[in-house]
Amino acid sequence: MGFREFWEQTCPLETLKRIESATAAQVAQALSTRFCNEEGLAALLSPSATPFLEAMAQRAHDETLRHFGRQILLFTPIYISNHCVNQCAYCGFNVSNRIERRHLSLAEVDIEARAISKTGLKHILLLTGEAPSLSTPDYIGDSISLLSTYFTSVGIEIYPVDEKGYARFIDAGADTLTLYQETYNKSLYKTLHPAGPKRNFFYRLEAPERAARARIRGITIGGLLGLDNWRREAFYTALHARWLLDTFPDVELGISFPRMRPHAGGFKPDFDVTDADIVQMMIALRIFLPQVGMTVSTRESPSFRNHILPLGVTRMSAGSCTSVGSHTLNEGSGQFEISDGRSVVEMAESLNRRGYQPVYQDWRRH
Numbered sequence: 001m002g003f004r005e006f007w008e009q010t011c012p013l014e015t016l017k018r019i020e021s022a023t024a025a026q027v028a029q030a031l032s033t034r035f036c037n038e039e040g041l042a043a044l045l046s047p048s049a050t051p052f053l054e055a056m057a058q059r060a061h062d063e064t065l066r067h068f069g070r071q072i073l074l075f076t077p078i079y080i081s082n083h084c085v086n087q088c089a090y091c092g093f094n095v096s097n098r099i100e101r102r103h104l105s106l107a108e109v110d111i112e113a114r115a116i117s118k119t120g121l122k123h124i125l126l127l128t129g130e131a132p133s134l135s136t137p138d139y140i141g142d143s144i145s146l147l148s149t150y151f152t153s154v155g156i157e158i159y160p161v162d163e164k165g166y167a168r169f170i171d172a173g174a175d176t177l178t179l180y181q182e183t184y185n186k187s188l189y190k191t192l193h194p195a196g197p198k199r200n201f202f203y204r205l206e207a208p209e210r211a212a213r214a215r216i217r218g219i220t221i222g223g224l225l226g227l228d229n230w231r232r233e234a235f236y237t238a239l240h241a242r243w244l245l246d247t248f249p250d251v252e253l254g255i256s257f258p259r260m261r262p263h264a265g266g267f268k269p270d271f272d273v274t275d276a277d278i279v280q281m282m283i284a285l286r287i288f289l290p291q292v293g294m295t296v297s298t299r300e301s302p303s304f305r306n307h308i309l310p311l312g313v314t315r316m317s318a319g320s321c322t323s324v325g326s327h328t329l330n331e332g333s334g335q336f337e338i339s340d341g342r343s344v345v346e347m348a349e350s351l352n353r354r355g356y357q358p359v360y361q362d363w364r365r366h
């Protein structure tokens with residue numbers, strides 16, 4: 001059974017009711033057991049968990065220390081094209097937005113990669129919009145190969161492809177996939193993606209397992225926070241991660257918590273996700289999935305990133321910009337505005353001051 005069948009057996013409305021009706025006794029029960037089950041996860045994400053947040057934070061901190069120590073892996077994104085045929089309502093690269101479009105040549109990818117590598121970072125995340133006639137699989141594969149000459153780990157955050165497509169990118173040097181479902185609410189998903197190939201909910205939902213079958217080393221998933229009720233999104237994200245872990249135990253799994261940021265197009269999310277909500281989500285998921293990596297990006301402010309550091313974070317982006325060629329060309333519009341503009345050096349110093357070790361490289365193939 002794939003995750004699709006698992007997902008199809010659930011009803012989003014019932015799931016939310018289940019979370020919202022959890023009692024304080026169920027929260028206490030979840031905290032008293034060593035291994036948190038699905039029932040416990042629902043309780044930890046519920047409104048009844050509010051009086052338990054301090055105890056949950058302590059448990060999340062202890063689990064994080066036990067599994068990851070005080071190490072934070074640093075990486076940065078590289079945007080190689082902002083052309084996109086999709087109409088995602090919440091994204092600045094939406095084909096309907098009148099923005100400056102840019103598509104890097106391989107020579108420009110090389111210049112950009114060299115500039116980023118001077119920061120000392122060894123992990124990079126390649127991003128491109130979905131424009132397969134321009135950002136072709138060949139172009140993406142060649143960009144991955146090129147980045148592999150500068151970085152020991154090349155992640156991809158690109159449009160979903162089939163299993164053979166992932167195998168090809170892995171051969172080129174990609175070792176991790178980041179792919180956000182955006183929302184696990186299928187009817188809302190259809191509304192937010194009115195046109196373009198991304199409209200296919202299940203093709204996206206099943207992409208992480210296709211990549212895992214192609215033997216990718218690591219996968220990071222998540223929902224875009226603000227599109228739907230955060231408790232339900234967190235619940236499905238956690239179950240998706242647990243399913244992937246159970247099915248592909250050799251894959252290094254990660255979760256990210258991207259929250260909506262201002263962008264071209266002016267889409268207003270229906271759901272406000274507060275800092276306290278993100279904290280509850282992160283610590284609940286850390287208790288449910290003690291060994292899963294957690295990423296907090298520069299979408300969040302420096303003070304908030306500093307504050308949540310001990311609660312479960314294992315990876316952070318630094319020196320980020322969301323426009324194409326931002327490190328050398330200064331052209332093209334960004335996907336969204338970032339909140340934490342600290343350079344790699346500033347980020348590393350901040351981590352050191354807090355007793356954490358910034359890690360530039362934790363993996364290499366060659």
Ligand code: SF4
Nearest residue numbers: 084088091093094129
């Ligand atoms: S979220 Fe991705 S697919 Fe959607 S418009 Fe933006 S770049 Fe394109």
